[in-house]
Amino acid sequence: xxxxxxxxxxxxxxxxxxxxxxxxxxxxxxxxxxxxxxxxxxxxxxxxxxxxxxxxxxxxxxxxxxxxxxxxxxxxxxxxxxxxxxxxxxxxx
Numbered sequence: 001x002x003x004x005x006x007x008x009x010x011x012x013x014x015x016x017x018x019x020x021x022x023x024x025x026x027x028x029x030x031x032x033x034x035x036x037x038x039x040x041x042x043x044x045x046x047x048x049x050x051x052x053x054x055x056x057x058x059x060x061x062x063x064x065x066x067x068x069x070x071x072x073x074x075x076x077x078x079x080x081x082x083x084x085x086x087x088x089x090x091x092x093x
Contacts, residue, residue, distance in 0.1 A: 006068050007078045013053055014079065018046040022090075039090030046083035050076070 022045055026038035054061060054075075062072050070078075 003068065003070060006065060006070060007075070007082075010065060010070075010075055011079060011082055014046055014049045018042060018049050018083075021045050021049075035093045036091045039087040039092075042090060043083050043087035046086075047080060050079050 019042065022038045022042040025041035025045070026033050026035065029037040029041065062075070065075055066072075
């Protein structure tokens with residue numbers, strides 16, 4: 001349970017900027033606003049933000065999660081899975 005909460009805490013930094021930029025892309029990618037476009041953009045933008053926030057800006061934060069028992073690969077996999085689930089939810093609405 002502690003690891004799940006830690007992963008969600010990790011993902012919290014990615015969620016807000018990703019959803020904001022995905023909504024902007026939802027308007028740009030088609031003539032009118034489309035939730036499918038938002039979902040598609042969300043999947044890719046979230047991985048980009050993951051890279052920028054945790055690899056370029058704050059690479060030392062991985063040590064915090066490593067001490068909890070989560071390595072970098074597991075955080076990337078969890079981030080990709082959560083992003084895919086949220087993106088698919090937007091695509092199906």
